[in-house]
Structure formats: C-alpha cells, structure tokens
Amino acid sequence: MYRILCLIILCSFCAGAAEPPAPYGAVPSARQLQWHALEFYGFIHFTVNTFTNKEWGYGDEPPRIFNPTDFDAGSIAAIAQEAGMKGLILTCKHHDGFCLWPSAYTEHSIAASPWKDGKGDMVREFADACREHGILFGVYLSPWDRNHADYARPAYITYYRNQLRELLTGYGNIFEVWFDGANGGDGWYGGAKEKRSISASYYGWDDTFALVRELQPNAVIFSHLGDVRWVGNESGFAGDPCWATFTPQIEEDAKALNVGIRNGTHWQPAEVDVSIRPGWFYHNREDAKVRTPGNLMNLYFQSVGRGASLLLNLPPDRRGRIHERDAQSLIAFGKRLKAMYGTNLAAGASASASNVRGGDKRFSAACVLDGKSDSYWCSDDEALTPELVLELPEARTFDVVSLREYLPLGQRVDRWALDARVDGAWQEFACGTAIGSRRLWRGNAVTTDSVRLRIMEAAACPAISEVALHHLSGKSIR
Ligand code: FUL
Helix, strand or coil: CHHHHHHHHHHHHHCCCCCCCCCCCCCCCHHHHHHHCCCEEEEECCCCHHHHCCCCCCCCCCHHHCCCCCCCHHHHHHHHHHCCCCEEEEEEECCCCCECCCCCCCCCEHHHCCHHHHCCCHHHHHHHHHHHCCCEEEEEECCCCCCCCCCCCHHHHHHHHHHHHHHHHHCCCCCEEECCCCCCCEECHHHCCEECCCCCCCCCHHHHHHHHHHHCCCCEEECCCCCEEECCCCCCCCCCCCCCEECCCCCCCHHHHHHCCCCCCEECCEEEEEECCCCCCCCHHHHHHCCCHHHHHHHHHHHHHHCCEEEEECCECCCCCECHHHHHHHHHHHHHHHHHHHCCCCCCCEEEECCCHHHCHHHCHHHHHCCCCCCCEECCCCCCCCEEEEEEEEEEEEEEEEEEECHHHCCCEEEEEEEEEECCEEEEEEEEECCCCCEEEEEEEEEEEEEEEEEEEECCCCEEEEEEEECCCCCCCC
16 A cells, blocks of 8 residues: 555656746736636716717716616626627716716716606616626726816815715626726816816825725726726727736826737736727717627727727617617627637647646646636746647648637747648748737638647746637628
8 A cells, every 4th residue: 555655656756746837027916817807898888978969078968868768778788798798887977977876976967867757777777787697897987077066176086986985885796997097178067167187196096996996806997007908099909919018107108008018017908998889979870880790800809819808889879778780790790709719629639749847747738728727738947939739630720729828927928820730831820929818810711630839939938728729700701
C-alpha cells in the first residue's frame, strides 16, 4: 500500500505539477471578470426627448408630454434576450433631468406625467422585466442635469447622490452604473436659462464611486475613472488592437481610449456604445435608417471581436415599444450570431503544442478546446513564442477564428498568427496584435484538416483559454 502511494506521488511529480505563471501587468477585478463574460447588452434611451423629437432636452419640458401609449418593458426585455443580449441599461434620467422613477427628491418625474396616472415606475418595470427574462439590469443617471436649479452648485451633488442611492437600493441587483461624461453647459436650470460650467473636481467622483461600491459591490462603473472606459467614439468600433489596459486620464484622448494603452496602469477595458439608429432617442424620420443585420454583425466583430463589449442602443418609440424594424434587424442578427457560435469546428481535434508548462496536463494544449474559461494552455516562463497545432478529425471549412486569453493572468500576448494547412502546406489565415478577452478574426472560408496558432511576440508566457473555429453562415448578407 505504502509503495503504491509513493509511486503515485512520484508519478505526479514526474508529470510535473507546475505552478501557474505570475500575472503580467494590470489584471481584472472579480467584477470586471464577470462583466467581460457578458460581451453584448443593450442601452435603452427613453425620456421626454422621445416626445419632442430631440436628442438633448433643455430641461424645461413639461412632464405631461411623457405619455407612452402602449409601454411594455416585458416585450423590450424579451426582444433583447432573444437577440442574445445579456442585460439592459436604462437612461433613468438623461440630461433633461426628467426621472423615469418617482424620485422623492424632485417633482420633475414620471409621477407628474399622465402615464399610469402618475403612479407608474418605469425603472421598476424594466428591472422586473429583465429579471423575468433572465437578463441583467443597469442604470444610467446623467450627471449633467439641465432641469435642476442647483446644477453646478454643491447642493446638486447631494441631490445626485440621493437619486443614485434610490436607484441602487430600490431595484435589486445592478450590473453596471453608467456615468456619462457629457456636460454641455447651457440649460433651463430652474428657470435661470443660462450657461453653467463646472470644474474637473465638481462631481467628487471618489465619493460617488464609494457609494456604488457600498450599495452594489458587484456593479461595474462606466466612467473615465471607473472599471470600464469609453471607447472614444459613438460609431461602433474599438481600435485594432484594443488593449484592456489603460492609464485613466481626466482629459479625454479619443485615440488612446480607442486603442488602449499597452502596459497601462489599470485594467480598464473598453465598452462600445452605439445606437441601432442614427440617434440615441427614437425619431420616426429615422425609421428607414435602422442598421441591417449585416451592419450589426460588423459592429460585433469590431467591438466584441476586439476584446471590448458591445452596448447597443434600442430606443423605444412613442408607444413605448421597440419599433418593428429595429426588432427584426436585431433578432435576425442574433440568430446569425447564435448559429455561428453554435458549431465549433475545432471540436474533436487533437491538440499539441511546442511547449507545455512543466509538462503539466493542467496546462496542456487540449485546454483550448474544453469550453472552460478557467482552464488554459500555457508555456514555460522562457517560452514566449510557442505554437499550438489542432489536427481536425476531418477536413472542415471555417471563416472565423475566436481566440481568448485567460484574463486573470493579464494581457500577455502582443502578436499572433493562425495558419491553416492546405494541400500539405501552412497558409496564413489571420495575423493580429493582442488577444485579450476575445479576439475574432473573419476571413475567406478555408477548408483544412489542421490549424496552427503561432504566438509571435508575448510580454510573458502566453495563457490561452480558447481556440475556436466557426463558419459565419449567410456571408452574402448586406
Ligand atoms: C452621450 C449623451 O450626450 C448622449 O445623449 C447619449 O446618452 C450617449 C450614450 O452619451 O454622452
């Protein structure tokens, strides 16, 4: 018995119980890791603007104009869920200051509108609908408030935090809190009708963020100083590459936000916020300008496919519904995406690598195929440019590659390439900079029985959790 035990211990020692490598650079927090897994979720822009046909309300809109005729949060959440969105973020208050919930701190809210005789609470209806449809709920509370008399004075900060407290305590779990950076200046401000400017320190973000941490510890904060950064444009694309690391800055530098900063001080991944229509709010003049399923797919590859998240805006119309065109386009896109991910053409392959950390099975090449986000192929510390080969069970045709790094160890890979073996010779299919949370590459369809991932440059030994091959059907879509 004793000898068998010794043998087992010896064998496991020989097989090499290697230690995982040390993390490289800035790494994600637990709440950021949870957020990375979401990838695709929706924005809902709804306020008095929907009824005035504006994008930015001045702050003097009478609450009585907010009166959707057929509002149904359930149908909106159902559409989002069917399209594959993992959550919805609602503009609980946009720059015009009108509140979609009956805030105790203002009369400029839904309580003064005819909708449900002033007894309704739209934030509650959205929060409940999301829960019922198995998706998450997040809040947008505009710091800039063109209605409030005290805006730009200290008293407004107390008001703002009181409202935030209402939203973060009254509606269950919140996955993301969205702090808009827009501060346009002029507004109604309780009738003053003037321009007000604020200093960089006015909002006192440290204390506001502390409130979020206290009340919703799992929520990520979207802000130039928060957990998730803006991607630097509202057109729907992350940079290539789009590093998850960044050095947070007060001054916005659109290019840096777009590309990220290799070796930046913080893990601050990008979120791509973009609308399914030209505007953030619904305008019937834009009914013919809804993005097509093909266009949405491009957005997806340019955002999620570069390691960012996609926050796609779906503006309810005056009924309080997602317009049929938007819904159709979104759902058609979602179907194609589901079909694409539905088959991993690398499944069943046998995997080998030029280097496996300590020869330990825990870090073997097969880890990229097991579908688990917490297992990864990893090389020895000094092997910075290893290669991995997948021998497929038979010749298969793919046109999309999906790669993922094991994020708790940081962003390690700088450059990589993926080859397909055609007629016995390797042909390069893809070649990129950075991998991160997810790296998608779309190319011409290739039929092959073997693919090879080459890590060409890495700051630390690579830790790759996924290599998947897909075929994006319906390539001819516009
Ligand atoms: C911007 C705002 O000014 C827009 O109205 C919209 O809410 C967008 C998501 O953020 O800063």
